[in-house]
Amino acid sequence: MLLVIDVGNTNTVIGIFNGEILIEDWRIKTIRDTTADEFNVLLKALFSDSKLVNAETISKVLISSVVPPAVPILNAFCKKYLNLVPVWVTPKLVKSLMPVLYKNPDEVGADRIVNAIAAYAKYKTSLIVVDFGTATTFDVISAKGEYIGGAISPGIAISSEALFQKASRLPRVEIFQSPDKVIGRDTTESIKSGIIYGYASLVDGMVERMKNELNFSPVILATGGLSPLISSVSKKIDNVEKSLTLDGLRIISHAL
Numbered sequence: 001m002l003l004v005i006d007v008g009n010t011n012t013v014i015g016i017f018n019g020e021i022l023i024e025d026w027r028i029k030t031i032r033d034t035t036a037d038e039f040n041v042l043l044k045a046l047f048s049d050s051k052l053v054n055a056e057t058i059s060k061v062l063i064s065s066v067v068p069p070a071v072p073i074l075n076a077f078c079k080k081y082l083n084l085v086p087v088w089v090t091p092k093l094v095k096s097l098m099p100v101l102y103k104n105p106d107e108v109g110a111d112r113i114v115n116a117i118a119a120y121a122k123y124k125t126s127l128i129v130v131d132f133g134t135a136t137t138f139d140v141i142s143a144k145g146e147y148i149g150g151a152i153s154p155g156i157a158i159s160s161e162a163l164f165q166k167a168s169r170l171p172r173v174e175i176f177q178s179p180d181k182v183i184g185r186d187t188t189e190s191i192k193s194g195i196i197y198g199y200a201s202l203v204d205g206m207v208e209r210m211k212n213e214l215n216f217s218p219v220i221l222a223t224g225g226l227s228p229l230i231s232s233v234s235k236k237i238d239n240v241e242k243s244l245t246l247d248g249l250r251i252i253s254h255a256l
């Protein structure tokens with residue numbers, strides 16, 4: 001079995017593949033000051049809840065990360081508890097799968113390249129991938145399967161948190177469901193509208209601007225935890241692919 005891990009600034013996503021099939025996946029908070037032993041305890045607890053996963057059957061580990069402190073922790077965990085050396089995704093590692101046309105390819109986050117590879121493998125056409133993570137990222141892929149570039153904006157969660165911290169009279173609200181109308185009739189509805197419809201408008205506006213710079217019409221994909229919510233009110237998003245990063249890691253692993 002293949003163990004894949006994507007370490008983001010806010011969440012870490014873990015998946016287990018048996019061949020092409022994702023049999024289990026989990027999303028946990030990214031902890032920067034943990035140890036290999038503590039990570040093993042956490043993973044054993046996750047595995048114990050599954051009848052499909054046995055750590056002894058894991059034969060390969062592939063990891064993408066934008067959190068440098070995670071590297072020694074996960075290296076130590078894999079060597080000590082799985083007796084494996086993990087493969088770390090870098091632009092150089094995957095250049096044969098997708099050329100990166102960034103001025104400095106090493107600057108592209110591993111998760112962005114992984115998403116791009118997965119998206120192109122599935123759709124085989126030009127794309128814009130919008131990832132709703134700690135940052136909201138936009139990644140453009142050509143019809144030839146080249147990573148062209150993109151844009152980065154503050155993510156929904158950190159923008160909302162900044163609002164709640166700096167505007168002391170505003171209440172914290174849950175943003176798991178969009179309000180019925182854009183014009184809120186109380187403070188809670190107004191905050192939800194501003195965050196959810198505001199970010200949908202950001203996405204639609206950025207996609208439209210990107211399309212104007214391109215000489216092709218890409219498919220627009222959304223991924224990340226809040227992708228279903230924003231896609232439900234966006235006018236530009238074509239499809240939601242929630243497991244895009246895990247699929248990308250699987251594809252890369254099989255190609256190595």
